[in-house]
Amino acid sequence: MPTLRINVPVRYVIRPRARRVSLRIDAAKREVIVVLPRARDRKRAEDLVRDKASWLEEHLSHWPLPMPFIPGGVILFRGKEFVLAHEIGRGAAHEADNRLIVPCPEAASFSGRTRRALITLARENLTTQAQLHADALGVEFSALSVRDTASRWGSCSAAGRLNFSWRLICTPPEVLDYVCAHEVAHLIEHNHGPRFWALVDGRVGDSKPHKRWMRDNSARLFAVGAEA
Numbered sequence: 001m002p003t004l005r006i007n008v009p010v011r012y013v014i015r016p017r018a019r020r021v022s023l024r025i026d027a028a029k030r031e032v033i034v035v036l037p038r039a040r041d042r043k044r045a046e047d048l049v050r051d052k053a054s055w056l057e058e059h060l061s062h063w064p065l066p067m068p069f070i071p072g073g074v075i076l077f078r079g080k081e082f083v084l085a086h087e088i089g090r091g092a093a094h095e096a097d098n099r100l101i102v103p104c105p106e107a108a109s110f111s112g113r114t115r116r117a118l119i120t121l122a123r124e125n126l127t128t129q130a131q132l133h134a135d136a137l138g139v140e141f142s143a144l145s146v147r148d149t150a151s152r153w154g155s156c157s158a159a160g161r162l163n164f165s166w167r168l169i170c171t172p173p174e175v176l177d178y179v180c181a182h183e184v185a186h187l188i189e190h191n192h193g194p195r196f197w198a199l200v201d202g203r204v205g206d207s208k209p210h211k212r213w214m215r216d217n218s219a220r221l222f223a224v225g226a227e228a
């Protein structure tokens with residue numbers, strides 16, 4: 001097997017409906033996925049990984065380093081680098097001088113506590129901003145949920161349900177606000193036509209820099225909380 005300069009797991013997936021052996025990098029799961037139609041294509045799949053080794057190395061060398069939830073670890077939070085700090089105790093996580101202090105009774109639960117704290121902060125922020133845009137546009141959403149979505153940062157269902165990634169709490173506040181305005185505008189315009197963009201831009205100004213930030217930083221967002 002080729003040794004990749006950067007240690008990233010390679011996962012082989014058998015998918016009978018696949019027409020050929022193919023390979024891609026999964027930014028959300030932070031792994032290389034090789035799809036093969038049949039188990040007996042394994043050797044060909046391994047050859048493909050070897051043939052593509054330099055391509056993979058090139059792509060993975062730009063891969064952001066994992067930002068695990070450990071005391072003293074640096075994570076992306078509200079678009080800036082924050083140092084995680086452990087405080088023995090209970091209560092809500094709080095910010096102080098570019099530090100995010102996460103109280104928890106023992107160090108073993110720090111990672112889980114930090115994740116939950118970020119989800120809570122994300123839900124509070126997203127709800128406030130979505131409500132602001134909904135009020136301004138004179139619409140209502142039926143529910144708002146926050147998860148670890150893999151393919152979309154936000155979505156809006158036909159039933160008026162808004163769904164967001166908790167990772168948006170890691171983006172600059174104006175980018176989080178843009179994603180909220182975007183999904184709320186879908187309550188009125190269920191498309192990406194000129195009327196839709198007029199609604200969004202009417203709420204947040206020019207949305208292009210925010211779209212660009214999301215595109216340029218998506219791999220960094222997925223690195224938040226990834227294991228070292």
Ligand SMILES: [Zn+2]
Nearest residue numbers: 182186191192
């Ligand atoms: Zn959209």
